[in-house]
Amino acid sequence: MVTMITVEHLTKRYGDHTAVDDVSFACKSGQVTGFLGPNGAGKSTTMRIIAGLTPPTSGSATVDGFAYRDIPNPSTQVGVLLDASAQHAGRTGAEILRLSAMTMGVPRSRVDEMLEMVSLTPDEADRRVRNYSLGMRQRLGIANALIGDPHILILDEPANGLDPAGIHWMRTLLRDYANRGGTVLLSSHLLHEIEIIADEILVIGQGRIVAQGTKDELLATNGARVRSLDDTSLADALSRSGIHAQPADGGGFTTDATPEDVGRVAAATGIALIELRPGDGAQLEEMFLQLTQQTQREQPVPQGVQ
Numbered sequence: 013m014v015t016m017i018t019v020e021h022l023t024k025r026y027g028d029h030t031a032v033d034d035v036s037f038a039c040k041s042g043q044v045t046g047f048l049g050p051n052g053a054g055k056s057t058t059m060r061i062i063a064g065l066t067p068p069t070s071g072s073a074t075v076d077g078f079a080y081r082d083i084p085n086p087s088t089q090v091g092v093l094l095d096a097s098a099q100h101a102g103r104t105g106a107e108i109l110r111l112s113a114m115t116m117g118v119p120r121s122r123v124d125e126m127l128e129m130v131s132l133t134p135d136e137a138d139r140r141v142r143n144y145s146l147g148m149r150q151r152l153g154i155a156n157a158l159i160g161d162p163h164i165l166i167l168d169e170p171a172n173g174l175d176p177a178g179i180h181w182m183r184t185l186l187r188d189y190a191n192r193g194g195t196v197l198l199s200s201h202l203l204h205e206i207e208i209i210a211d212e213i214l215v216i217g218q219g220r221i222v223a224q225g226t227k228d229e230l231l232a233t234n235g236a237r238v239r240s241l242d243d244t245s246l247a248d249a250l251s252r253s254g255i256h257a258q259p260a261d262g263g264g265f266t267t268d269a270t271p272e273d274v275g276r277v278a279a280a281t282g283i284a285l286i287e288l289r290p291g292d293g294a295q296l297e298e299m300f301l302q303l304t305q306q307t308q309r310e311q312p313v314p315q316g317v318q
């Protein structure tokens with residue numbers, strides 16, 4: 013595995029608002045890196061900087077060792093889909109792909125190959141993009157990102173607007189692409205989406221990376237869930253042993269210690285347990301929920317929304 017995208021100490025300020033705050037990460041070949049964060053967390057801004065569309069305030073982003081702008085014929089190296097709705101509304105899907113093929117110098121036969129790959133029918137390909145559904149725009153955007161046969165893909169919320177079959181199709185496409193050695197950086201505001209598809213996960217909140225690691229690391233089960241016939245005494249005993257115990261829904265506690273350690277403390281103090289099992293690995297979900305709630309508190313509720 014080779015590092016293909018490197019982001020180092022990236023910061024972007026708009027006036028006194030810091031949209032991206034000292035963000036660093038790397039994306040490797042053969043892997044899907046999921047970029048997860050609630051609305052307004054800074055995902056799109058980071059991706060726009062990587063794709064050379066927005067200058068950073070400080071820090072750097074390189075793709076295959078180069079700043080995006082210094083890559084000759086970049087679309088044959090890096091496929092980018094940042095905003096499917098930004099495609100020229102007055103052109104047909106086929107026209108957009110033909111134009112891209114021409115600009116990149118790839119054979120025109122790629123246009124039909126790509127249309128077939130993203131399941132846009134000849135009839136749909138000849139419609140103007142303004143009449144496309146969001147899902148069709150995403151498919152066209154993915155076709156456009158892949159037409160130059162790049163080995164790196166940067167996709168901002170590509171699942172938006174796709175129906176369940178479309179989402180399944182996209183996951184399979186990206187998995188195959190990574191399995192063949194490609195590098196994928198894709199963003200989503202949905203934990204479930206990222207959990208299914210990503211090998212590596214970056215979590216961003218209010219411009220900062222708050223967690224990063226392999227999916228297995230971030231979703232690892234740890235801690236223990238315990239209930240007893242005498243929770244008050246159990247809480248005392250755990251606390252005396254330096255184990256932090258948090259009251260849980262439905263009684264008992266969640267702890268940061270292993271079930272084995274909790275079991276030993278209970279046995280040593282003669283407390284009868286009625287439940288003892290590994291924690292349910294919900295830390296990532298809880299953290300993400302907290303991030304989302306924080307963000308919602310800080311953003312004004314739009315008019316007309318209850």
Ligand SMILES: Nc1ncnc2c1ncn2[C@@H]1O[C@H](COP(=O)(O)OP(=O)(O)OP(=O)(O)O)[C@@H](O)[C@H]1O
Nearest residue numbers: 026030031049050051052053054055056057058201
């Ligand atoms: N051109 C701009 N001028 C001023 N502020 C901006 C600009 N672009 C983005 N921002 C702000 O930067 C922050 C991060 O926005 P960004 O679009 O990167 O978030 P995001 O994680 O992609 O969110 P979403 O999931 O909603 O697309 C937001 O507070 C946004 O309002």
